[in-house]
Amino acid sequence: MKVYDSHDIKNIALLGNDGSGKTTLTEALLYESGLIKRRGRITMKNTVSDYFPVEQDYGYSVFSTIFHVEWNNKKLNIIDCPGSDDFVGAALTALNVTDTAILLINGQYGPEVGTQNHFRYTEKxxxxxxxxxxxxxSELCDYNNIVEQLQGIYGPKALPVQYPVKTGPDFxxxxxxxxxxxxxxxxxxGQPTIEDIPAEEMERAQEMHKALVEAAAENDENLMEKFFETEQLTEDEMREGIRKGMATRSIFPIFCVCAYKNMGVGRLMEFLGNVVPFVDEMPAVHNTRGEEVLxxxxxxxxxxxxxTGVEPHIGEVQYFKVMSGTLKEGDELTNSDRGTKERIAQIFTCAGAQRDKVEKMLAGDIGCTVKLKDVRTGNTLNGANCENRFNWIKYPEPKYIRAIKAVNESDTEKMMQAIQRMRLEDPTWIIEQSKELRQTLVKGQGEFHLRTLKWRLENLDKISVEFYEQKIPYRETITKPAKGDYRHKKQSGGAGQFGEVHLIVEPYHEGMPDPTSYNFGGQEIRVNIKGKEEIPLEWGGKLVFINSVVGGAIDTRFMPAILKGIMSRMEQGPLTGSYARDVRVVVFDGKMHPVDSNEISFTLAGRNAFSQAFRDAGPKVLEPIYDVEVFTPVEAMGDVMSDLQGRRGMIIGMVDENGYQKLSAKVPLKEMSNYSTTLSSLTGGRASFIMKFASYELIPTDLQKKLIDEFSKQNEEDA
Incomplete structure (x- = not known):
């Protein structure tokens, strides 16, 4: 295949809601360019995109597909991205390595929440x-209304360059x-018949042409001068002005196609080839040191x-973008992230599962290779005297979490390895072995996202797995000071065990002064600080440990053992077994034995004294609260708001955002378990949401009692 210069390459991301027709458009683009001889159909499972078994089985895109078309001696690299918000990682990745986005809009519905989400990414x-x-x-298509909506949302920058004479089955x-x-x-x-504009359409066409000419002229001083003089631009001058306007995001052209009938696709390709900015016309990127990379x-x-793609009979297929220089077959490069050497044996240009071998690729081009030893998604390979690293892509927080386990326990390690391998293909799949919850958690962007992971484990890796509810990472704390003591004594022949600890616990907050005395039942306990440790806890908050023992009642060498016992109880709180936080402990007295006292004795004494005091200190359970933002059509707002309130959510704001409502709320994590599924049901799949941890807050009293009772019952059963 021909090697293309940087000035002949364009990189494009194809985005759009589920059902907008991206896969069908991809087939039409490839057919028009001559890369395929026959257009595939989704129903026939023979399309260039959606070629993975899971995509063919479920009938929707899961992975992005990289392909190219050659048009008028130009190379267009296009990345077809999944439409579902569950697979947003692919869209974000594509936008970071391409230069132009096509936002495909379903003519039946007009701009949707997904359109706005994708546009927001392009804006960023x-x-x-x-x-x-x-x-x-489509009979439901209303072109004029869609343009009106687009201009209402994105302003006069959204400019039609085409319009249909009529829509519906006769289009x-x-x-x-x-x-x-x-x-x-x-x-x-296919190829259209090109005719003069009929008289009945001329006035409308001239009006739209004038608006386009004026917008194009605004992006170039020379064009502006000519426009002022003649109020006209040539076709080439319009293209130049539109290209510059697109590069500065001052023009968003509106094009039309009927991909299924292959109408308008060739004209779209002409526009992509003639007008869309080339890779060398876009701003330079920066490496992780902030240096410009030309x-x-x-x-x-x-x-x-x-x-990274993982394909049967091939293994890992690594997709790359040449950021600078020229990549050639046989090049020896250094992995700047892992410090290893790699040899590029073969270079391919992409068309889904079809790949054509090339000898080299120049800066700006996109391709793939195979059989690399130690390259992971996000890595950078450099030639001599180059130390670039790139780290642009920021993925959203997970929105759907389930605990996972292999049905056959012996498959657990195999399951973990398979999910880690799948993460190479989709970094928004996250696997975590939670020490706190004693569960293996798998996290993603929605129910479909995790259902896809399960399908692949069971159908490709032959590992049967089960999903079940994740436990909630509650926290325990206290609300008032309390005193506790415990004597551990054990005698069983020979040296025994003895340790006695008296301590005080109280709530801790940053900046509070050191204690000087406490009063319990008329008894004053003075604090004489001999030692103090502030321990930041992995799970948030602090434990402050103060040694106030006087008169040698407990030898200083036993203080670490007492702290160890307290920490073991902080890791498994007395109320629900959750982590405890924000506690200050003052050890003020105790006893020891010259022979029988040892570290284990004081560890157990400290643990039990702490448990006793904690229960008397007005203990409270805290639950994780998340900031949730929901983007919903106006007509569904009432249902969405009612549902959030039914989840103990507190609505804190409503904003009209380009025709959609953005609801902001604070919602307990416990109530978000099935939210993505419910939201899709309430809005017909037309809403989306994001969530991010905000804080820990006190749980309602009735729910706290229920949690404590459940924990006590579980302990009794385990005993």
Whole structure:
């Protein structure tokens, strides 16, 4: 295959809601370019995208598909991304390594929550955007209303460059206001008949053409001067102005296609090839040191690996972008993240599962390779005298968590290895062995996300697994001072065990002064600090441990043992077995035996004295509270709000955001277990949400009693 110069390469992310037609559009693009001889169908399971078994079985995209088309001596690298919000990681990855985003819109529904989510990502990354209206042959399609919605959301920057003469089953023609021509297709689509614009459409076409010319002129001083003089631009001048406007995000062109009938696809490719910015026209990226890395084919070689695929009979397929220099077969490179050497044996350009071998790739190009020894997603390989690393991609927090276990316990290690391997393909799958909860947790972006993981484990790795509810990481604390003491005494022949500890516990908060005295039942206990330790706890909060023993009642050498006993109880709180936090402990008295006292004796005495005092100190259970933001259609807002309130959520704000409502709330983690499924049901899949840990707050008294009773009952059963 031909090697393309950087100035002939364009990298494009194809985004859109589920059902918008991305896979069908991909087939049409590949067919128009001649890369495939026949368009595949999703129902036939023979498309270039969605070629993994799980995608064919479920009928929706799970992984991004990288492919390219060649058009007029230009190479367009396109990444087709899953539409479901559950697989947002693929979209974020694609946007970080491409330069332009196509937001595909279902003509039946217009802009959806997913459209706005994707646009928000492009805004954060400052990527050019094309709005592409699909399914114009649907009876429900209302082109004028969709354009009105887009302009209402994104302002006058959203500019039509085409419009359909009519929509619905009879759709077959567009008015193109760049070409100022009418394009008409036969039943099979493909190449259109190009005609003059009919008289009845001329006024509308001229009005839209003028708006486009004016917007294009605003992005170039020379074009602006010409526009002021003539109020006209040539077709090439319009393209140049639109390209510059796209690069600065001052123009968002609105295009039209009917991908299923292959109408408008060739014209879209012309626009992508002629107008979309080339890779060398976009701003330079920066490495992790903040240094600018120029897209220079003659510079030092630096290659960023952004995706790993695992395929039968091949193993790992590593996808990369050449950030600078030229990558050649046989190159010896250094992994800047892992310190290892790698040899690039083969280089391929991508078209889904089909790959074509090339000898080299220049800066800006996207390709893949196989049989690397030690490369992981996110790694950078460098040539001599180059030490670049890249770390742009920030993935969202998990929104759906389940505990997981292998049905056959002997498969546990195999299951963990399989999930870690799957994380190479999708970093938003997270596996964690929780010491606190004594569960293995798998985290993702939604129910579909984890259902896909389960499908792959059971169908590809042949590991039967079960999902069940995660335990909630509660915390225990106290609300008032209390005193406790415990004597551990054991005699069984020979040396025995003896240790006695008297201590005080009280709530701790940052900045509180050291204690001087306490009063319990009229008895004053003075504090004479001999030693103090502040211990930040892994799970949040602190334990402050004070030695106030006088007169040698407990030897200083036993203090670490007492602290060890207290820490063991902090790790398994007396109320629910959860971590305890924010406690100050003052050991003020005790007894020891010259022969029988040892570390184990004082560990047990400290543990039990702490438990006794903790229970008398107004103990409370804290639960994790999350900040939740829900983006929902206006018509579903009432149902969404009622559901959140039914989950003990506190609504703290409502904002109209580009035609959708953003609800902000604080909700206990306990109540978010099945939220993604419920939200999808309430809104017909048209809403999305994000959640992030906020704080620990006191749990309601009735729920605390229930938790304590359940824990006590469990302990009795275990005993």
């Amino acid at each position: 990354l400052q990527k050019p955007v094309i709005f592409l209206l699909n399914q114009l042959d 077959n023609s567009l008015i193109d206001v760049i070409l100022m021509k009418k394009l008409t297709w036969g039943e099979e689509g 897209l220079n084919p003659n510079g030092p070689t630096s290659v960023y690996f952004f995706k």
